Amino acid sequence: MRVLTVAGVFAVVLSLSSASQWWENGNYYQIYPRSFRDSDGDGIGDLNGVTEKLQYLKDIGITAAWLSPIFKSPMVDFGYDIADFYQIHPEYGTMEDFERMIARAKEIGIKIILDFVPNHSSDKSEWFIKSVNGDPQYKDYYIWHNGRINQQTGEREAPSNWNSEFRYSAWEWNEIRQQYYLHQFAIGQPDLNYRNPAVVNEMKNVMRFWLAKGVSGFRIDAVPYLFEVDLDRYNEYPDEPLSNDSDCPGPDDHCYTQHIYTQDQQETYDMVYQWRELVDEFHAEHGGDQRFLMTEAYTSFENIMKYYGDGIRNGSQVPFNFDFLTSINNASKATEYVEHIEKWMNAMPAGVSANWVLGNHDNKRVASRFGVQRIDLINILLQTLPGLAVTYNGEELGMTDVYISWEDTVDPNACNSDPQHYYDRSRDPARTPYQWDASPMAGFTYADHTWLPVSADYKTNNALQQLRAPQSHLQIFKTLVRLRQEPSFRTGELKIKALDDDVIIYSRQAEGSDLYVIVLNLGSTAKTLELTKQFSLGAEAEVITSSLQSRYINGETVKTSEFVADANVGTVLVALN
Numbered sequence: 001m002r003v004l005t006v007a008g009v010f011a012v013v014l015s016l017s018s019a020s021q022w023w024e025n026g027n028y029y030q031i032y033p034r035s036f037r038d039s040d041g042d043g044i045g046d047l048n049g050v051t052e053k054l055q056y057l058k059d060i061g062i063t064a065a066w067l068s069p070i071f072k073s074p075m076v077d078f079g080y081d082i083a084d085f086y087q088i089h090p091e092y093g094t095m096e097d098f099e100r101m102i103a104r105a106k107e108i109g110i111k112i113i114l115d116f117v118p119n120h121s122s123d124k125s126e127w128f129i130k131s132v133n134g135d136p137q138y139k140d141y142y143i144w145h146n147g148r149i150n151q152q153t154g155e156r157e158a159p160s161n162w163n164s165e166f167r168y169s170a171w172e173w174n175e176i177r178q179q180y181y182l183h184q185f186a187i188g189q190p191d192l193n194y195r196n197p198a199v200v201n202e203m204k205n206v207m208r209f210w211l212a213k214g215v216s217g218f219r220i221d222a223v224p225y226l227f228e229v230d231l232d233r234y235n236e237y238p239d240e241p242l243s244n245d246s247d248c249p250g251p252d253d254h255c256y257t258q259h260i261y262t263q264d265q266q267e268t269y270d271m272v273y274q275w276r277e278l279v280d281e282f283h284a285e286h287g288g289d290q291r292f293l294m295t296e297a298y299t300s301f302e303n304i305m306k307y308y309g310d311g312i313r314n315g316s317q318v319p320f321n322f323d324f325l326t327s328i329n330n331a332s333k334a335t336e337y338v339e340h341i342e343k344w345m346n347a348m349p350a351g352v353s354a355n356w357v358l359g360n361h362d363n364k365r366v367a368s369r370f371g372v373q374r375i376d377l378i379n380i381l382l383q384t385l386p387g388l389a390v391t392y393n394g395e396e397l398g399m400t401d402v403y404i405s406w407e408d409t410v411d412p413n414a415c416n417s418d419p420q421h422y423y424d425r426s427r428d429p430a431r432t433p434y435q436w437d438a439s440p441m442a443g444f445t446y447a448d449h450t451w452l453p454v455s456a457d458y459k460t461n462n463a464l465q466q467l468r469a470p471q472s473h474l475q476i477f478k479t480l481v482r483l484r485q486e487p488s489f490r491t492g493e494l495k496i497k498a499l500d501d502d503v504i505i506y507s508r509q510a511e512g513s514d515l516y517v518i519v520l521n522l523g524s525t526a527k528t529l530e531l532t533k534q535f536s537l538g539a540e541a542e543v544i545t546s547s548l549q550s551r552y553i554n555g556e557t558v559k560t561s562e563f564v565a566d567a568n569v570g571t572v573l574v575a576l577n
């Protein structure tokens, strides 16, 4: 990619097309298996449920689905605490069910990507139990420390002031081993020791195991936490400096310190490059399509870019664009959207793809954060920018957060809080069962109970109803996904700018292909635009798709000199020759 800014008017981004890989420009779909489809009536989603619904994903145009963890787990953190990296969690099914899912996905042409959770295992893992008991092979699989003696009280305390992501000390005393172990997330998620080569090998074997089962790659969880500061450089684990963040609730919270010893250590990037070498080697040995990595890292912009590679070694094909996710909210102005889009496009190294994501199982629903009236505008944006688009299950329907009372809350991040403050921390509202149809329990299950409540609006907001309706969020989404096959969206340049605080306009065009113009109005009033001033459009253009509440319908011909962008409406137009 090369970027030219033309006289401060339009930012122009050229896609230099390389030999194209299946994962470039793809449509990615995050399945939260626990809430997707329950096939056996226990109120919990499962793999056979996923298999049953793969055709739906195919029908709406999805290239690849990544599944949140499906491995054996005590479910303290809903699968992000893995007790056995080589086994399927029994509630989700068996290895045979998994193999059937892979076979079905191959048959219909959807790639399956698994969540890889390398930072920690469950404390119920055999590795951890053996480590606790000092088994020589596993003794150093985790991060153990004697703690330090408090000079005032003379008592033993945690080795350092590090807090876990889920509040309170990241160190937990173990009675049997008589040492502290580190857990950057829940107490039940001890951190693996990446300074032990045996751990590095073990985790590489885990990746090879699932690649051999036929998965197309991994989405790697919580990468910045992999390494902690090297103890050999210090006599003790050093305290982190206080953040002095006035928004931080208190000393038990993760935000209380600056994570200079527990996140973003240099060794992390090398590890990701090693994993890329592993998947590339697997591809070289076994053929087929390229295998692929996505990395989850909430970190600085500069650090996110390092995950792409260092100029010599390649890294993740998709370092999730969390700059966009964390910077853009309902109050963002048109200029801020454009700034963040340009920022990513400008910073990317040559020959890689951009990616756009606004929802996942750790954030409140997109339709709740931006308002239902903006869901089509957001989907239009994500699907018409260059590169990959990632959709969290349900965002294509405009599913909204479901209120979960303190009593019904199960997310450990919220349970570690209190009835006054849990809601902001809770990830449950965005994790409720997928709304398939208007039958009881939204067609998610035939049970009379579900692990999290089904949204009250499922009778009027569900996939089946939206598939049947001539106009719906899902129809718009499907139109966009189809449109992305066009050369102008696959390789075309992006010319983008903010007209004022509310309106973003951009075009996509590949040489010799159609000119597409996208207009997004974030404002609360309609605006009439003279698009002919901005783009080399004729007197008329055709509407490809537009938000539900737009005055225009698909296929309608509009006057380009007086185009009306309605409030909160996005529209995709194609030039008529």
Ligand SMILES: *[C@@H]1O[C@H](CO)[C@@H](O)[C@H](O)[C@H]1NC(C)=O
Pocket: 241, 242, 243, 244, 258
């Ligand atoms: C926070 O305050 C302490 C003591 O006042 C100071 O030493 C430290 O450098 C401050 N941290 C930051 C990030 O400014």
Ligand SMILES: *[C@@H]1O[C@H](CO)[C@@H](O)[C@H](O)[C@H]1NC(C)=O
Pocket: 312, 313, 314, 351
């Ligand atoms: C990195 O990826 C590019 C293609 O994107 C390839 O040409 C190059 O050989 C790769 N480098 C290494 C070290 O594998």
Ligand SMILES: *[C@@H]1O[C@H](CO)[C@@H](O)[C@H](O)[C@H]1NC(C)=O
Pocket: 330, 331, 368, 369, 370, 371, 524
């Ligand atoms: C988003 O912002 C618009 C106005 O800019 C406002 O009307 C709407 O209520 C907001 N939605 C949410 C969910 O905050």
Ligand SMILES: CC(=O)N[C@H]1CO[C@H](CO)[C@@H](O)[C@@H]1O
Pocket: 077, 080, 081, 117, 185, 221, 222, 296, 360, 361, 362
């Ligand atoms: C987006 C995402 O996958 N977040 C996960 C990061 O890792 C922690 C611990 O494994 C999980 O709790 C989050 O869900």
Ligand SMILES: [Ca+2]
Pocket: 038, 039, 040, 041, 042, 043, 044, 045, 046, 091
């Ligand atoms: Ca089930």
Ligand SMILES: [Ca+2]
Pocket: 119, 184, 191, 192, 225, 226, 227, 228
């Ligand atoms: Ca770690």
